[in-house]
Structures are given as structure tokens and as C-alpha cells.
Amino acid sequence: MAIQIGDIAPDFTQESTEGPVHFHDYIKGKWAVLFSHPKDFTPVCTTELGAVAKLKGEFEKRNCRVIAISVDDAKSHKGWIGDIEETQHTKMNFPILADPDRKVADLYGMIHPNANDTLTVRSVFFIDPNKKIRAMITYPASTGRNFAEILRVLDSLQLTDHHQVATPADWKDGDDCVIVPSLTDPEELKKKFPKGFKALKPYLRMTPQPNR
């Protein structure tokens, strides 16, 4: 069955550019973003891996490990890293899983046969420190991902885990949030949102980001 939000991220052991990865050990106690690439030595993937290498510090600030996967083997990945570093002007600083047997691609449903029988689509899995899948996004091979969006989703997940808010359209860290509709007790509202809130409708209440 396809992976769904709330499932425990499937565990696996697989070779990578940084040696064998025991996935649940690798992500222990941290958030994780696992993202797939259709194939080595492809142009869009080359730019994506360079972009993530440059953003590694941003993921670390969010206590988040990043790990990529492509269906080729580790020897091929290591050759490709040279091209990524040369063309994207960065140093690779996170592992790329090898997956020639498609163990991980199959476990996570990264191959969408109506798109391509053998190559993975561009899947992104957000996994929390309890190893639960918290969000997923999927793009076709032809569309490179926006990693600012991926950081934004992480920010929203981490904020809404700790405060009774949700994040509205196009929200960015620091913007106003909406109060969850289930919270209606006036005393609780005062306690949880001391900066106050604006009720545009009874169900649409905007408040300054509570952890700012």
C-alpha cells in the first residue's frame, strides 16, 4: 500500500556515497528529508543536489538531516559528485543512497509507472523525530524542486507541532498564523495568544507567530 501521512517511515539498509546507511539510525532523534532523483548524470538533478548542498546549514538549523537517492549504484554516484561540485560550485556534504535493486524506491513508492517504468519521480518525504511521515510532495522528472519551499514546509511542521496554529497560504517563518478552529475557549485563547488575534470570521483568526 502507498505510504501515507502518519505512517512510520519504512526502515532499510542501503549503500550510499558515505558508506552503508541504516536509515532509522541515520535519522535518529532528528527530522529528515528524503528526496529521490530519477537518474545520475542528469541535468536537473545535478542542479538540485548542488542547491541542497548549499542549504545544508539551513537544514541543520532545523535539526534536519537530508539524504538523496538515485537508482544507480554508489560508484556511479561518486563519479557524478565530481560533476555536481564542478558545475554547481559547492562541495557535496550529505549522502546519496545507491538503489540499483530499487529496494528503497519500491518501499517508498518512488516509481510511478505511468510516468516511467524504471526511473523514480522526484519524491520528497518529510519525516519527524518519531520517524513518522509528516508530509510528501511529488514532482515529475522535468520539474526541479524549490528547496526554499521544502524549508518552509519544515518550518510549518515544526511550528504547528508546538503551538495551536496552522500556517496560511504563502506563509513564511515570521508571518502571521491562523488559530486552529478547535480552540474556542476565551481563557485558553488569552493564555496561548497573549499578543491577541484578529477574527476576520469566527473561523478565521489571525495571530502573530506565537514563538516570535
Ligand code: BEZ
Ligand atoms: C534531469 O534530472 O534533468 C532529468 C531526469 C530525467 C528526465 C528528465 C530530466
